[in-house]
Amino acid sequence: EVQLVESGGGLVQPGGSLRLSCAASGFTFSTSAMSWYRQALEKGREWVAAISRAGGITNYADSVKGRFTISRDNAKNTLYLQMNSLKPEDTAVYYCKALISTDNYWGQGTQVTVSS
Numbered sequence: 001e002v003q004l005v006e007s008g009g010g011l012v013q014p015g016g017s018l019r020l021s022c023a024a025s026g027f028t029f030s031t032s033a034m035s036w037y038r039q040a041l042e043k044g045r046e047w048v049a050a051i052s053r054a055g056g057i058t059n060y061a062d063s064v065k066g067r068f069t070i071s072r073d074n075a076k077n078t079l080y081l082q083m084n085s086l087k088p089e090d091t092a093v094y095y096c097k098a099l100i101s102t103d104n105y106w107g108q109g110t111q112v113t114v115s116s
Contacts, residue, residue: 002026002105004096009110016086016114022079022096022107030054030074033099036081038092038112045095049081064090086114 008020020036035050049060049070058070069082079096093109 002098002100004098004105004107006094006096006107006110009094009112011113011115012086013116014087014114017082017084018086018112020081020083020094020096020110020112022081024077024079024096024098027098027100027105029072029077029098034070034072034079035097035099036070036079037095037097038090039095039109040089040092043092046092048094051079083112086112088114090114 003025005023006020008018010018012018031053033053036048037045038048039045047061048064049068051058051070051072055072060068067085071080091112091114093111095109096107098105
């Protein structure tokens, strides 16, 4: 069974940092491209960042470019999102997504709240 478990969310002040993790199991992590998405209250789910299977290629939404860094550790079956210079508009539930063959699998999400 594919499982994706996000962690690391919380409350942080504007300008602060958080590191999200996504622990993967039930599939061959190193053969799957991975992504982070987020969904703010009463808004649709928004793509944030993506990383290739080996980690050599990354892409970011314009809204987070230069502030967020996606990475992965295939030995630990874990995906990361380092978030710096956080803004109130980054407040959302953050989800990791695995692309396995042609199917998408989602975690349950972790809440990030940026507020003073």
